[in-house]
Amino acid sequence: MHISLADLLIAQGRILEAQQILELMKTQEVQDFTRSGQTENKANVPLTPQEEQIRDKSESLIAFGRKVDECEQSNCAQIKPLQDQRDALVQQFDSEVQAIEKEFRDRNIRNVDDAALAPKDFLGQAAEIVNAQPGTVLIYPLVMENRIWLLWASRGGIVKRQEVKGVGQKQLGETVLKFRQLLQNPNSDLKELQATSKQLYDWLLKPIEAELKANQVQNLVFSLDLSSRYIPMSALFDGEKYLIERYTVSTVLSAGYTDMSQRPSFATQNTQVLAFGLSAAKPGFNPLPNVSTELDAIVRQNPQDSRGVYSGQTFLNDRFTADTLRQNLRNYRVLHIATHGKFVPVNPDKSFLLLGDGNQLAIPKIRTLQNLRNIDLVVLSACETALGGADRDGVEIAGISSYFLRKGAAKAVMASLWLVNDASTSLSMQQFYKNLATGTTTKAEALQKAQLSFLQGKVTAKDAPKRSDVEPKVIGSDRAPSTANFSHPYYWAPFILIGNSL
Secondary structure, eight states: OHHHHHHHHHHTTOHHHHHHHHHHHHHHHHHHHHTOOOOOOOOOOOOOHHHHHHHHHHHHHHHHHHHHHHHHHHTOTTHHHHHHHHHHHHHHHHHHHHTTHHHHHHHHHHTOOTGGGOHHHHHHTHHHHHTSSTTEEEEEEEEOSSEEEEEEEETTTEEEEEEEESOOHHHHHHHHHHHHHHHTOTTSOHHHHHHHHHHHHHHHTGGGHHHHHHTTOOEEEEOOOGGGGGSOGGGOBOSSSBGGGTSEEEEOSOGGGOOOSOOOOOOGGGOEEEEEEOOSOBTTBOOOTTHHHHHHHHEEOSTTOOSOSEEEEEEEGGGOOHHHHHHSOTTOSEEEEESOEEEOSSOGGGOEEEOTTSOEEEGGGGGGOOOOTTOSEEEEOSEEEOOOOTTOOOHHHHHHHHHHHSTTSOSEEEEESSOOOHHHHHHHHHHHHHHHTTSSSOHHHHHHHHHHHHHTTSSBGGGGGGGOSSOOOOOGGGOOOTTOBOOSHHHHSSEEEEEOOO
């Protein structure tokens, strides 16, 4: 229903209204994937008796949360049982919310009226993104059965559209699948990869290329649709250069999910990093031997440690547990997790992060983590998104990020779409944090500079020993020669930035 309505509105030139429908659609997709009935809709709709019970339990849960918060601050003796009780209550609350999800969704669709689609809603959501930094545009691709609509918004509340004919869901999905397969293979033919990437560029960017140049655009923010979520937009190739060579590139779940109210400085004097990692082998999982190097090069754990970029705390291998994760989130601005993780299409319960003790942290349990409100950035540096068939919609990527990006939680997530050579991942993360630590660089700019350092051959495998006293190791199929060049997109393109890019 949402897709058809958006298609009709765009065709009629009612772009602001179509943009609002896309916002509703993307929010609904995330809620459906996470099975969350929560919404930011503040319409004055009478509550059902079941909803009133949910409201009352929510207020009770908030009150109990304050009690746990006080205990955490004072490090009281009851901290673990209180945290266990809180987590159980949160899970119970979520399951009860699911019971009213269908009723809520149906009512939400029926109550979409002209007032809900007013231009002022656009100015309060998408405009917050494009106004946050000069030279920024927000791009919505809407993939239909037999065409693609490109909507883009820029400063001043300007919204435009472009119809792309001759391509639809099936053709786009097949091309995305081919591109992802080429990206995931470091030995794939670069000419074939670039030709496939150029085709995607011609569909998704070339129709508005002239507008971007004329308006001196420097920052692209995408709110992606369907299979396009499976590819890093930074790796689209225009025939001469990759997108990352011309623009900073980031994505948002939707404008409404994105908090752009702050532009934090990540200077070393006001930033602390909480880092977790798994380097040891676990049943069914290969070791990630460079993780210890990665964390050591990022985090200084004491004044005598001269190697790390930021001060902070590290929990490696057996010290990385569900308890140490939830008990140490307070007072850190960056949460860095370097471990195996898998994002599985359709079923979020099968998506997980592998803890250092060998247990799996189911992605939905991230919702129970408290004290994420001060986290400006979550980095997941060794994860992968399972790629299904050409008909997959990629909503699991948005859904998983939403657990961290929910209201009152983290501001941005950086994650990898595929698991890359371990040595290059470690180097990429070190380069990213080094760029970020200048204090004047945005997250998107720091990622862009790190990617360009690989693409342009400024950082290669021989640089690894220079960046840490710990000698990097390589194993098995992940072995990279000491002179390996990381210019292939396999190495630099997997990381995507979601949320506040500042």
